[in-house]
Amino acid sequence: MKKEAMTSMQRVLTTLGHQEPDRVPLFLLVVMQGARELGLSIQDYFSKAEYVVEGQLRLRAKYGHDSLVGFLYAPLEVEAWGGEVIYAEDGPPNSGQPFIRNAEMIPRLKAPDIGKNPCLLKVLKTIKLLKKRVGDECPIVSVVVSPFSVPVMQMGFGPYLDLMVERPDLFEKLMQVNEAFCVEWANAQLEAGATAICYFDPVSSPTIIPREVYLRTGFTISKNMLRRIKGPTTIHLASGRSLPIINDLIQTGTAVVGVSCFENLAEIKSICRGKISILGNLNGIEMRRWTPKEAEEKVKEAISQAGPGGGFILSDNHGEIPWSVPDKTLMAICEAARRWGSYPLNIPEHYGK
């Protein structure tokens, strides 16, 4: 029997409680696409909280997905530290030249003052305005880049890997300053009205570091951070693999894990069932050229593998839908999520595999 319709918030909370809601929640993470709705360049769009709020609300009205995003762009965090942001016309803003130009600068680093920093205040204003508009009807997901992963933008990926291996003393100092900022920044966003924090931690993925390194670095750090963040969290590995560390991720205290499109959702589900929820794992890159029929098949496949019993939020695997994914594909994904995601599910288990 078809279940009574729920609000997005009820739908998400039910699935996070490992129960089946009315249908599988969909986090369509359209972060930049509001610019297109408002007829603005991506740079102009992100210049004002009011634009982002209007863009987010219009996108949700159009697609009917189950989340609003209190997040603007990843390099905003390094912008707050004085780093450079490079805008593109057809993609997300990128971090430019790292502001830690050599490791010896690390002991002198001072974290930004959240109460005075214009770009951080813009994010808080975005969250507050979204909250004012939707109340408790829809979750507002905000983001922090983990203390362990943000150095990729602070100092560049290669120099950061060198630091980890060659300068453990300075690595520790960098973690200390980043950890203090991360907790304060996450809690400020929760206070502003964010429902949950996406703890973006791609460097912890076994795609980037071996598990033995993760256990003495990213794992310890995330456990400590999640304990101090005063709200629910999702650890997102941003397309990186999670399976070799999935039991470790469960131990961090996260409520949700964002998983890669290269991983078998059914296998992940068999480990996570009843313990943590899964977010994922549509291939956002390949999505560009999916036909509506292919989009429907991919959605069906994901739902059949991870949907039974709840504990699943359908999303892309990276945490941000690329600018070049056509509107008709996004529409097809949303339509398929509503059609095939209604509980009780009516798709053969492990469909397409």
Add this chain to the structure above:
Amino acid sequence: MTDLSHDFEQTLLSLDRLAARQLVTAAQNTYTPIEFVDQVIMKALTRIGEGWERGDIALSQVYMSGRICEELVDGLLPPGDAQRKDQPRMAIGVLEDYHLLGKRIVYSVLRAEGFDLKDYGRVTVDEVIAKVKEDHIRILLISTLMLHSALHVQDLVARLKAENLDVKVIVGGAPFLYDDQLWREVKADAMGRSASDAAKLIRSLMGGLA
């Protein structure tokens, strides 16, 4: 000769520079420098690349292995050494993207395998065209992380053709791994899934160069 490449691979995966160096020193009487590069370093890096493609080896291990080998090979075969391979003029760059790690890994691994190539760093389409002309480049390796940068490879290939530049373009990076049809769509000549894959592709493309 005993196959040293397995021991050498282990020193790389445990990021043990010193042990790797000691292994090179100990092998001096058994291998010529070029033999060591071909029979030990290349074999070890190839297996590490294959491990990365399977998801068994992490990117940080590929990166550090490449760096350690690059330093060793620079000692064994200094740039311009006559024993370095006979090869076309090559360059590598990151197209309109600020993520340099992938390029750095491929650059290190190729140099560790005895190739000489120019490092263009981060370049726009206009910049890369000017450099390719100036340096008479025949094989161009392009790395990207962002999807929109990967899509701009198509503009680069069109410009190379419009300027009558006979250059083979090899692409690599996350967007091409996540969509294995993308390299054809942007009209590249080949796509590398790993740094050691790049070396194989260069060797195969070298055969087709006039």
